[in-house]
Amino acid sequence: MKQVLTLALATGALLASSLVLAYDGQTCKEPGNCWEAKPGFPEKIAGSKYDPKHDPVEVAKQEAATKAIDERNAKRVANAKETGVFKFDVK
Template sequence: MKRSLTIMAGLVAGIALGGGALAYDGTNCRAPGNCWEPKPGYPETVAGTKYDPQHDPAELSKQAESLAAMDERNAMRVKHFKETGEFIYDVSKIPGAN
């Protein structure tokens, strides 16, 4: 009984340790965990190719505009709270905010 448990434990340990070899997918890794390789036909430089996302500057500035508007609303809320002691979340309900 003890011998069969020892053999089973050895088999389980061998499978666990050998699992890494079974996961090899044929890529050439520069470093452990850095195994990304481009597909055949992918260009060396992306700029100017069909893979270039070509972001519109107006689209990229939307988040900055949104954050500036949020800061402005928060400043109105804080100002009203300091003046009256009443916190109003909805900026349209603050007297004189519009």
């Protein structure tokens, strides 16, 4: 029983050390940019099977929604600066 437990612990330690060695952080493209793609992942995503091919109509909807959010937040901040009290619903 003791031998089985020792073998299991040794196997776990070996597995953990191999995972640590898988990424060494030494192949950075620039300081702070150390992301490495999995083997077989293309350098350029556009045109590959990983290209998400976003629908321009849906992207435009998202941009319009974000713009509206920014406008509402600007009104809220302006009102808070004026009154000294933050109100969520400012019209």
